[in-house]
Amino acid sequence: MSASSRPRGVALAAALVAALTVLPLLVILPSAVSVGAESAAAYLLRPRVGQLLAHTGMLVVVTVPASIIIGVLAAWLVERTALPWAGLWRTLLLAPLAVPAFVSAYAWVTVAPWLTGFTGAALVTTLSYYPFVFLPAAAMLRTLDPGDEEAARSLGLSPTAAVVRTVLPRLRPALSGGALLVTLHLLAEFGVLQMMRFQTLTTAIMQQYAVGFSDAAGSLLASVLLTLCLLALVLELLARGRRRVSKIGLGAQRRAVPVALGPWTAPALFFLAVLVVLALVVPLGTVGRWLARADIAGDLASGLVQVTLSTLGLALLGALAATAAALPGAWLLNRHRSGLTLLLERVTFLGSALPGVVVGLALVTLAVTWARPVYQTVALVIMAYAILFVPRAMVSLRAGLAASPPELSEASRSLGQGGTATLVRVVLPLMAPSVLTGFVLVALAVGTELTATLLLAPTGVDTLALAFWRAASELDYAGAAPYAAMMIALSVPLTLLLRRQILEER
Amino acid sequence: MSEVRLRGVTAGYGREAVLDHVDLTVREGTTTAVLGGSGSGKTTLLRVISGFLRPGSGTVEVGGRTVAGPGVWVPPERRGVAYVRQEGALFPHLSVAGNIAFGLPWPRRRHRDRVLELLELVGLTADLADRRPDQLSGGQQQRVALARALAPRPELVLLDEPFSSLDAGLRVATREATARALRASGATALLVTHDQGEALSFADEVAILTLGRFRQVDRPTVVYREPVDAEVAEFLGDAVLLAGTAADGLVDCRLGTLPVGGPVPSGEVQVMVRPEQITLTETGTGQLDATVRAVTYFGHDAVVELDLANDAAHHPLRARVIGLHPPTPGDRVGVSVVGSVRAFPRGRTAAGTDLPVAEAS
Numbered sequence: 059m060s061a062s063s064r065p066r067g068v069a070l071a072a073a074l075v076a077a078l079t080v081l082p083l084l085v086i087l088p089s090a091v092s093v094g095a096e097s098a099a100a101y102l103l104r105p106r107v108g109q110l111l112a113h114t115g116m117l118v119v120v121t122v123p124a125s126i127i128i129g130v131l132a133a134w135l136v137e138r139t140a141l142p143w144a145g146l147w148r149t150l151l152l153a154p155l156a157v158p159a160f161v162s163a164y165a166w167v168t169v170a171p172w173l174t175g176f177t178g179a180a181l182v183t184t185l186s187y188y189p190f191v192f193l194p195a196a197a198m199l200r201t202l203d204p205g206d207e208e209a210a211r212s213l214g215l216s217p218t219a220a221v222v223r224t225v226l227p228r229l230r231p232a233l234s235g236g237a238l239l240v241t242l243h244l245l246a247e248f249g250v251l252q253m254m255r256f257q258t259l260t261t262a263i264m265q266q267y268a269v270g271f272s273d274a275a276g277s278l279l280a281s282v283l284l285t286l287c288l289l290a291l292v293l294e295l296l297a298r299g300r301r302r303v304s305k306i307g308l309g310a311q312r313r314a315v316p317v318a319l320g321p322w323t324a325p326a327l328f329f330l331a332v333l334v335v336l337a338l339v340v341p342l343g344t345v346g347r348w349l350a351r352a353d354i355a356g357d358l359a360s361g362l363v364q365v366t367l368s369t370l371g372l373a374l375l376g377a378l379a380a381t382a383a384a385l386p387g388a389w390l391l392n393r394h395r396s397g398l399t400l401l402l403e404r405v406t407f408l409g410s411a412l413p414g415v416v417v418g419l420a421l422v423t424l425a426v427t428w429a430r431p432v433y434q435t436v437a438l439v440i441m442a443y444a445i446l447f448v449p450r451a452m453v454s455l456r457a458g459l460a461a462s463p464p465e466l467s468e469a470s471r472s473l474g475q476g477g478t479a480t481l482v483r484v485v486l487p488l489m490a491p492s493v494l495t496g497f498v499l500v501a502l503a504v505g506t507e508l509t510a511t512l513l514l515a516p517t518g519v520d521t522l523a524l525a526f527w528r529a530a531s532e533l534d535y536a537g538a539a540p541y542a543a544m545m546i547a548l549s550v551p552l553t554l555l556l557r558r559q560i561l562e563e564r
Numbered sequence: 565m566s567e568v569r570l571r572g573v574t575a576g577y578g579r580e581a582v583l584d585h586v587d588l589t590v591r592e593g594t595t596t597a598v599l600g601g602s603g604s605g606k607t608t609l610l611r612v613i614s615g616f617l618r619p620g621s622g623t624v625e626v627g628g629r630t631v632a633g634p635g636v637w638v639p640p641e642r643r644g645v646a647y648v649r650q651e652g653a654l655f656p657h658l659s660v661a662g663n664i665a666f667g668l669p670w671p672r673r674r675h676r677d678r679v680l681e682l683l684e685l686v687g688l689t690a691d692l693a694d695r696r697p698d699q700l701s702g703g704q705q706q707r708v709a710l711a712r713a714l715a716p717r718p719e720l721v722l723l724d725e726p727f728s729s730l731d732a733g734l735r736v737a738t739r740e741a742t743a744r745a746l747r748a749s750g751a752t753a754l755l756v757t758h759d760q761g762e763a764l765s766f767a768d769e770v771a772i773l774t775l776g777r778f779r780q781v782d783r784p785t786v787v788y789r790e791p792v793d794a795e796v797a798e799f800l801g802d803a804v805l806l807a808g809t810a811a812d813g814l815v816d817c818r819l820g821t822l823p824v825g826g827p828v829p830s831g832e833v834q835v836m837v838r839p840e841q842i843t844l845t846e847t848g849t850g851q852l853d854a855t856v857r858a859v860t861y862f863g864h865d866a867v868v869e870l871d872l873a874n875d876a877a878h879h880p881l882r883a884r885v886i887g888l889h890p891p892t893p894g895d896r897v898g899v900s901v902v903g904s905v906r907a908f909p910r911g912r913t914a915a916g917t918d919l920p921v922a923e924a925s
Contacts, residue, residue: 465653468616471640472647473667474716483666487657 069398071386076402078383079409079445082420083284089423090281093274101278110279114258114286117179117244117251124184125240126233128333129191135326137199140316142323147330148196152189152557154337156549158506158523159186160249161542162337164530165344167253179256185337186250187243191236193556198232199225204315231298238294245287246413248509249527259283260415260509267419267513277423280416287411345546348539361520362540369505369521369548372436376443376504377497380451383444384496388455393464410449417442418513434516442510447500454496458489495555502552506545522548567592568613568720568752573622575612581620582608584776590720590769595746595753596781597767599760599799605776606756610722613754614647615640627719646713650725652705654697660708661693667716682711685748687741703734710742714749721746723755727762739766760800764788772796789838790826794908797836802867804842804882808835810907818875820851825904833907839867841902842883844891850898854881856891866890870899 090098101107135141136148154162163182166173173181202225210220248260263279319326387406390399421442425433432438462485470480508523515524526541568590576582582605590596600606611617613624615631615638623633626645631638646667654663664682665673672678680690686707697705706726713721726742727735743766746753757763763770764784771781780792791797794805808817810833815824817835819842847853853873857880860867868891870881883899891897 465649465651466655468614468640469647469649469653469655469712470666471616472614472645473712474641474644475667476639476641484655488655 068386068389072390072399072402075383075387075448076405078441079405079412079448081424082412082417082445083408085420085424086277086280086284086416089274090277093278097274098278101275102282107279107282110257110259110262111282113176113256114245116176117183117256117258118241120180121183121187121244122237122240124180125188125191126237128184128188129236130195130229130233132188132330132333133192133195133199135330137196138317139319139326141319141326141330147334149553149557150334150338151192151330152553153334154186154341155189155193155556156553157186157338157341157546158249158508158542158549159183159243159247160253160508160523160530161345161526161545162186162341163250163253164526164535164538164542165341168348168535169340169344174254175256178254179251181336182250182254183244183247185333187240188333188337190239190243191233194232194236195229198229202228234294234297237297238290241290242287242411242413245283245290246415246509248415248512253530259286260413263415263419264509264512267422276419280419283413284416287413287416288408291408291411342546345539345542348536349543352536352539354540361525362544365520365522365525365541366544368519369523372439372443372519372521373501373504375436375440376447377451377501379440379444380447380500381455381493381497383448384451384455387448388452388459392456392459406449406452409445412446414442414446414507414509415513417445418510422513436516436519439511439514439516439519442514443500443504443507446507446510447503450503451496451500454492454499455489458492458496461492462488495559498555499552502549505548567625567627568754569623569625570613571623571625573612573619573624575608575617575619577608577617582776583612583619585622586776586778588771588778588781590752590754592752593750594768595743595755595766596769596771597755597757597763598771598773599757599763600773601758601799604773606758606773607724608776609773610647610724610754610756613720614645614722615643644716644719646716646718646721648706648709648713648721648723648726650729652697652702652709652726654705654709654712656697658697659693660695660697660700663697663708664693664711664715666712678715682715685714686711686745701734702730703738706730706738707741707745710745714745714751717749719752721751721753723753725757726755728757728759742766764800770800772799774799790906791836794834794836797906802839802882802884804837804839806835806837807910808833808907815905815907818872818879818881819899819901822901823904824907826906829907829909832910834910836906836908837901839882839884841905842870842881843900843902844868844883844885845898845900847896847898850900852899854897854899856893856895856897858893859890861887861890863887870897872899 093101132147132151136144136151141147159182162185163178166178166182170178206224206228207220210224211217215223245258246260247258248264251258251261252264259279259282263276263283266276266279387399387402391403421438422433425438466484466488467480470484471477475483505521506523507521508527511521511524512527515521522541522545526538526545529535529538529541568588570586570588573583573586574581586605586609588596588609598606598609608617612619612632613626618637619632623636624631626643629638630636631643631645655666658666660683661676661679664679668678676693679693683690683693688704688707688711692700692704692708697708700708706729709726710721710723723742727739730738739762755763755766757766764787767784769781770784770787772779772787774795779796780787782790787796788800791800794803797803798805806817806819808815809831810816810824810828811830813824813828814821815828815833815835819835819837822835822837844850854870855873856868857871858869860869865887866885868883868885870883871878872881881899885891
């Protein structure tokens with residue numbers, strides 16, 4: 059044991075956070091179990107539940123492969139070929155991340171009202187979620203050293219065989235990670251599917267709740283949803299494989315020579331252009347068109363400014379809570395690897411699979427049953443945000459801690475600086491960029507969160523997502539447009555940040 | 565700058581003891597090099613002295629003050645022990661000047677004179693002061709790390725393989741600049757390295773560490789010429805090991821009857837001769853005759869593999885000669901041994917030496 063380590067307090071804090079993360083599981087599962095096997099089976103074995111499951115499955119089976127194919131193809135075109143204007147395409151292909159999926163659905167519903175049900179749901183989710191695959195695939199293709207491919211070629215492999223046997227295996231973590239993200243988003247999606255009138259488990263749980271808070275039925279459905287999420291998590295772990303895929307050995311990375319597209323240039327450009335039109339131009343154009351018809355002055359008077367401010371306030375509080383909650387765990391994972399910290403990592407990982415609807419439902423149940431005074435308070439909403447977004451904050455914090463290795467802290471202490479001075483003069487300045495990035499990522503996610511907010515927001519507290527949802531649900535498309543525009547405007551920095559962080563020239 | 569003294573220090577991670585009752589004294593103003601292979605406990609030793617690892621037992625004194633011992637524990641920041649690492653570990657968010665001034669008391673951090681003085685001390689120019697660490701070469705980074713360590717005038721400077729990440733030419737230049745700066749500042753220093761040339765050329769004393777224990781601590785010339793056993797001899801440089809019989813200060817072996825330096829055991833011994841002690845002359849003029857079997861040429865010197873005329877078993881013998889006029893394979897030469905050789909009692913030496921047991925002289 060290192061003499062300077064006193065991790066007990068930190069470990070306790072981290073354990074508390076981990077407990078908070080699994081809280082929804084601890085609430086939902088027992089209350090589902092308490093229903094009793096017989097009535098649970100009677101409820102779950104109805105044709106309607108079967109239909110919900112089938113719908114959820116259909117969506118996963120279509121959207122996940124579609125997102126992978128589109129994401130990988132686009133990433134390869136942008137990163138590995140001599141595509142004209144690659145930098146511009148890179149930005150445009152990432153840009154759909156700045157448009158909340160339910161805003162995109164609203165745009166498609168008004169542009170093509172006949173496009174509802176499964177087709178509409180699959181189209182909009184694919185267009186909104188393919189960046190989850192594009193981003194890691196592009197990042198991986200960028201850093202892939204062409205040396206492996208060249209070594210394979212000089213060992214007698216054809217160009218195609220070289221790609222299949224050296225590049226694809228290394229893309230595996232990026233692909234399985236991206237697929238998991240798309241799956242979890244699909245399982246948790248409410249806004250898009252409600253707008254497309256396509257019923258899945260999540261929309262059914264939300265309706266159950268709207269009809270009248272029924273503890274047992276909601277918990278049963280939520281348990282099924284939770285099981286599916288955990289199943290996806292396990293499948294991803296298996297698909298990812300355990301083999302090492304990072305570069306082995308020293309030496310600077312080289313950039314690959316771009317593949318000449320030749321006669322394929324025009325089809326490639328056409329494919330990307332269609333993708334950008336469907337995923338970006340349609341939503342932005344529609345929001346713009348409705349915005350032109352909207353009564354901006356009236357909206358301003360009726361509280362657009364106030365709603366924006368309260369959204370920002372909630373986003374800030376949520377980000378603060380999530381970052382603070384992630385700090386002890388991130389610290390332990392970085393500085394004290396042990397059985398406990400590995401468990402912590404797994405729990406955090408688990409937390410990343412919790413759908414907003416499950417967290418919302420669990421906290422409502424908890425508050426109504428045991429802590430009535432916190433029901434309908436901002437504190438409960440913030441707690442939900444903290445649970446939902448701790449994993450995201452954790453990723454950034456760990457990157458920050460990695461930027462501030464223990465050697466530098468030790469160097470500082472050898473130079474006569476105590477613990478506090480070292481924290482202030484070395485650790486914090488080095489961590490700041492990553493911590494800020496994580497903070498902004500969480501704040502923006504909170505700003506466009508719909509499902510948990512719908513369940514938990516106290517009367518009188520309004521957010522952009524809630525206001526948009528209210529107007530859109532009443533088919534007041536013009537009234538919804540200013541809120542949509544504001545959400546997109548607030549999300550633009552997120553996209554720029556991601557682009558800079560992951561895909562910038564190195 | 566002051567004396568450092570370790571007494572009976574045991575330390576390790578978990579249950580595994582890496583240092584096993586270690587004693588070491590570094591005299592005021594001198595440099596000691598700790599020479600050891602990987603896993604010998606070199607870095608653990610530095611972590612104990614600098615205060616990042618609490619010893620299981622024993623005491624550590626720096627400048628007459630006990631900093632670790634029974635009931636005593638001084639945290640790293642109050643020991644006055646500076647630590648220069650292999651990779652420099654410069655603060656990436658600070659300029660060169662900011663790094664050097666880091667350990668100075670706050671009011672003096674703003675004054676440039678101390679920074680410039682230190683830059684000069686480590687042989688860097690003043691115009692580097694405002695660069696960022698990533699704009700420096702590896703050698704420059706290492707010199708800045710040394711300047712940063714020397715700035716608060718520490719009691720002791722610890723150097724953890726500070727030159728091993730540099731390429732050959734830069735390594736020598738940086739090593740010389742470091743030795744000069746340490747001498748000029750009068751610092752007491754402890755260098756840890758696995759490079760025997762570095763240890764011998766850099767330090768006033770060399771301490772050989774294997775498996776958590778010091779095997780020998782002495783001046784470089786002594787540890788090289790009079791190693792305590794065959795293993796230490798091979799660790800410090802190329803050694804020719806032969807079977808022999810010792811009596812009355814003389815040893816009988818394949819190279820003839822030779823004088824023994826240091827303690828002389830009697831009976832069956834292992835004889836250690838440095839290859840540069842074996843000189844080549846015109847055939848017939850040396851103590852023995854031999855045929856050159858192979859030559860490995862290095863420029864400044866050459867290693868010559870010899871076949872002794874009196875050796876029916878044709879055991880090869882290595883000699884090191886200066887590189888001006890190396891012989892060619894097939895040449896017949898005379899062979900003489902310069903100076904005294906070392907003899908170690910047989911059977912007591914560690915396993916692993918390539919002693920041909922069946923050999924007779």
